[in-house]
Every structure is written in structure tokens, then in C-alpha cells.
Amino acid sequence: MITKEKTAELAAKFGGEAKNTGLPQVQVAIMTERIANLTSHFGDHKADHHSKRGLMKLIGRRRRLLRYIASKDEAQYKELIQTLGLRK
Numbered sequence: 001m002i003t004k005e006k007t008a009e010l011a012a013k014f015g016g017e018a019k020n021t022g023l024p025q026v027q028v029a030i031m032t033e034r035i036a037n038l039t040s041h042f043g044d045h046k047a048d049h050h051s052k053r054g055l056m057k058l059i060g061r062r063r064r065l066l067r068y069i070a071s072k073d074e075a076q077y078k079e080l081i082q083t084l085g086l087r088k
Helices: 004-015 024-044 049-072 074-084
Strands: none
Touching (some): 024 074
């Protein structure tokens, strides 16, 4: 679970101010944090299939947002990928 403080921190880092959570870059950063939390959750709860479905939906949503960012601004996309450490 992501706290309000962590969300505000990510928004400030990727969007300029703490309340700017609507930008696609901020949304991708928040989704990445949620995906990391869910992935660590599955270390303890291997049979949690309902949450795995939610994880897969979240990954797909992030993929679509990344595709949108790449279509609008390639340089910003590459910077975001590098900052979040998504692809190598």
C-alpha cells in the first residue's frame, strides 16, 4: 500500500509539485511503486491469485501509459525509463 506521503513524494519528483498526480509520468511512477509492493507481497503469499490478476492489470495499464508517453515525447520517455529502472 502506498501512503499519501509516498505519493506526494513521487508527484513532486516527477511532476514538479506534490499535488500534480495527473501527469502520465507521475502515474507511471506511482504504478511502478505499487507493482514493486505487490511483487514483494507474492514472496509470502504465493497462492494469492486474485491479487495476481490485479497486478497483471496494473502492469498493462502502466504499459499503455508508457506507450502514450513514448508517442508524445521520446526523450522524456527514455529519461523516465532510466530513472525508474524499468528497462535496460
